[in-house]
């Protein structure tokens with residue numbers, strides 16, 4: 165697998181482009197006593213406040229303070245339990261706040277679940293926002309994991325009751341859109357609640373997206389995006405997952421009075437003119453930079469889509485077909501393109517993206533453009549049937565390895581990489597894995613039965629045992645999260 169090294173550095177470029185400090189630095193321009201964000205200028209008069217919640221906001225906050233800290237009055241951020249110590253241990257001091265920082269850091273949400281520490285952080289954030297006046301500017305830093313780090317259940321719902329409902333939904337396989345629709349209906353701060361509490365202050369949200377399509381009302385459940393609660397929608401989600409009869413009275417009581425959640429605090433007001441929501445980092449940004457690095461390395465880059473989703477089986481089939489299409493010695497049989505287009509809706513990729521990509525692959529094949537690097541991103545899913553240790557990226561890499569085997573081109577055929585940009589694929593130390601068409605035979609030669617590992621969802625154990633773990637992708641803590649990156653290198 166000679167191109168293995170190159171894969172690693174293209175993936176590194178994707179992750180580097182969405183580092184929390186980098187995305188903030190690129191989105192805020194300081195001009196004397198004002199700041200320009202997303203083309204809008206805001207005057208700074210020692211009127212700046214900051215709140216944040218999510219796995220990447222510590223590094224984002226450190227960078228905001230570096231740029232406009234002289235005008236910062238106060239800040240509170242809610243970040244994952246243990247993150248400061250972990251960053252220190254990994255030598256990532258540039259992502260930590262300075263000792264004399266004006267920003268208070270509250271760690272909570274152990275195991276990504278809301279807890280009393282995160283609830284306390286949410287209360288402090290609500291309090292800070294509620295005290296602001298029209299002269300103030302509130303910067304809100306948002307990244308993935310923000311929902312769990314900002315729990316503010318509408319009374320009389322308790323934290324435990326809200327946790328029960330969301331855990332049941334997640335356990336039953338609800339999508340992040342369904343889950344966050346319910347979270348918004350039960351929260352004082354989600355679904356625009358934070359912006360409402362900050363009114364009449366100017367609010368600027370800087371968002372690092374971890375949701376397909378970058379929907380600002382869904383990322384961390386959209387605390388700065390005013391969203392109405394539609395009772396029919398909420399009830400149909402709860403019904404779909406057979407939770408209607410299990411709801412505590414408190415939740416029923418709140419759902420009986422949707423959209424009355426803030427009236428007791430402030431007049432209902434249209435805050436939209438006071439809020440700027442800017443997505444400053446996303447899977448698309450990561451893929452763009454991966455493409456630039458691939459070009460520097462001599463590959464022809466083509467970005468398929470940042471929206472790949474669906475079951476890893478269908479996704480692996482798609483990459484297998486695209487590899488076959490690109491590697492055909494003669495004109496690829498038309499049924500490959502037909503099958504690719506048929507798979508599109510199942511894997512979240514639009515027909516025009518598939519057609520555009522196949523056009524580039526076709527040209528690369530017929531006009532001798534050299535090696536091609538196909539890039540895509542998103543968040544496929546795995547149907548868990550076994551009790552093994554693994555993650556969706558490692559399982560996808562295994563399945564694509566099997567698809568590539570049928571091309572019969574190994575060891576000179578395509579190479580595939582799948583990695584989570586957060587550096588952690590499921591509950592494992594690896595971000596993902598790198599494979600090619602030789603995977604099956606290599607595993608067999610080493611006494612590893614690949615099918616057994618797949619049935620047991622044991623992809624991490626498989627790759628750890630295969631060739632001493634050489635094919636695992638282990639970048640360590642990356643401090644960011646814009647879902648997964650997939651890469652298919654097609655040699656010339």
Ligand SMILES: Nc1ncnc2c1ncn2[C@@H]1O[C@H](COP(=O)(O)OP(=O)(O)OP(=O)(O)O)[C@@H](O)[C@H]1O
Nearest residue numbers: 308546552553554555556559586588589590591621
């Ligand atoms: N043994 C396994 N094999 C394959 N996939 C697994 C396994 N165990 C868990 N998963 C999958 O890993 C995912 C959870 O992992 P992870 O924590 O990386 O998710 P995430 O969505 O990236 O979370 P976040 O965005 O909050 O970091 C789930 O989709 C789950 O189905």
Ligand SMILES: O=C(O)[C@H](O)CO
Nearest residue numbers: 308309310311383384
């Ligand atoms: O926090 C959340 O809601 C998820 O990470 C999606 O943004």
